[in-house]
Amino acid sequence: MCSSIPSSALKWFSTLKLEMSTAALIEAFGRSVVPTYARFPLALVRGQGSNVWDAEGRKYLDFGAGIAVNTLGHGHPAIIEALTTQAATLIHTSNLYLTTQQVALAEKVIGLIGPGKCFFCNSGAEANEAIFKLARKKGHDAGRFEILTTLNSFHGRTMAGIAATGQEKVKKGFEPAVEGFRHVPYNDLEAMRRAISPKTVAILIEGIQGEGGINIATPEYLLGLRELCDQNGLLLLMDAIQCGMFRTGHFQSYQRILEKVNGKSFLPDAITMAKGLAGGLPIGMLWVRAPYADVLSAGTHGTTFGGTPLICSVALAVFDTIEKEKLGENARVQGDYLKSQLIALKSPHIKEVRGYGLMIGIELQAGIPAITLEGKTSAALFVMKLHELGLLTIPAGTHTIRLLPALNITRADCDEALGKIKQGLAAL
Numbered sequence: 001m002c003s004s005i006p007s008s009a010l011k012w013f014s015t016l017k018l019e020m021s022t023a024a025l026i027e028a029f030g031r032s033v034v035p036t037y038a039r040f041p042l043a044l045v046r047g048q049g050s051n052v053w054d055a056e057g058r059k060y061l062d063f064g065a066g067i068a069v070n071t072l073g074h075g076h077p078a079i080i081e082a083l084t085t086q087a088a089t090l091i092h093t094s095n096l097y098l099t100t101q102q103v104a105l106a107e108k109v110i111g112l113i114g115p116g117k118c119f120f121c122n123s124g125a126e127a128n129e130a131i132f133k134l135a136r137k138k139g140h141d142a143g144r145f146e147i148l149t150t151l152n153s154f155h156g157r158t159m160a161g162i163a164a165t166g167q168e169k170v171k172k173g174f175e176p177a178v179e180g181f182r183h184v185p186y187n188d189l190e191a192m193r194r195a196i197s198p199k200t201v202a203i204l205i206e207g208i209q210g211e212g213g214i215n216i217a218t219p220e221y222l223l224g225l226r227e228l229c230d231q232n233g234l235l236l237l238m239d240a241i242q243c244g245m246f247r248t249g250h251f252q253s254y255q256r257i258l259e260k261v262n263g264k265s266f267l268p269d270a271i272t273m274a275k276g277l278a279g280g281l282p283i284g285m286l287w288v289r290a291p292y293a294d295v296l297s298a299g300t301h302g303t304t305f306g307g308t309p310l311i312c313s314v315a316l317a318v319f320d321t322i323e324k325e326k327l328g329e330n331a332r333v334q335g336d337y338l339k340s341q342l343i344a345l346k347s348p349h350i351k352e353v354r355g356y357g358l359m360i361g362i363e364l365q366a367g368i369p370a371i372t373l374e375g376k377t378s379a380a381l382f383v384m385k386l387h388e389l390g391l392l393t394i395p396a397g398t399h400t401i402r403l404l405p406a407l408n409i410t411r412a413d414c415d416e417a418l419g420k421i422k423q424g425l426a427a428l
């Protein structure tokens, strides 16, 4: 042990061992961590596959996967192998130099979307900052800077991210807002058409709104937006931070949404990705196609950590495993099963089940007394009921819970989750 660590720090470190109880952690968080999150009273200490264990040794089935991040579940050997091998070889270089891992990941993504170039960063919000700067730079000389987004969207927590997000609650208290963002209803092509002004440079949407409650763009909307952007010389930007990475069965949600119509020629101008790309490690990225791929020229944007050899080799291992184990197909098959079984429950408490692949929203009826409490959403309260039954899910909006399990989830795990959801609904 390093002798320069003061004994008081060592003592503190030893109290933070895995056996720290949930109650002690709640108290320590209250004392030492800025309370930006309304955290559930659940302390997780270990994970394996799609199971996690809390500080008291209770096991949970993980159908949240760290908000669509743990693409291969917990403790996957491919991730451990890539992480340890690359950590022993070269972790970080900065972007002053070239690395094979970064360009290999760029080429992997280009192969799955289409010709273009990639920029790497560390989170979703940061990827969206890059897409906003791309749009601003592209429109700059023509005096165009405005980006149209949709109501109930979510685009991250930076100043521009909250300005882009179509939800008042994320903006409140942080005014004045970054200029140049306006919101229109989702899936409403006419509203978007009417909103375009001489200052507009781009339209940004999620293929499936995640935080907003699993709202899916229709094929007509996507194709209509493409046409609208082409007619008006606007960039069509997609935030695929949550709905990408094969969660819907295809790499990109628009590929799934458009598979039944003639959507082969559809391509956005730029796409942001993050969450599940590196299976649990922090990553963000931007894909942008020609002729816009060089708009963010040398010196116009950057980040110290973006695209390190470590993160990129882990992301490559995740892509590799998805291909080898056909996890896109698994997401589709298990997702279809989950959705059909949830609908078959015919629960009076469920208003609607929505989603593609392993991105499923269960919208609950409004005003269910058992999950009505001042200051909490019924979505969060139902999620807590499911915690008691040993299932992790994620609230979305006020009345919807999200199922976002790892892409290698098994049929047995799906059946177990369905049983717990059924039990949870029965208790309402």
Ligand SMILES: *Cc1c(COP(=O)(O)O)cnc(C)c1O
Pocket (backbone or CB within 6 Å): 123, 124, 125, 126, 128, 154, 155, 156, 157, 206, 210, 211, 239, 240, 241, 242, 243, 274, 275
């Ligand atoms: C999570 C999310 C973001 C923000 O990503 P962070 O990594 O939390 O900054 C942006 N857009 C969408 C659609 C998201 O789901």
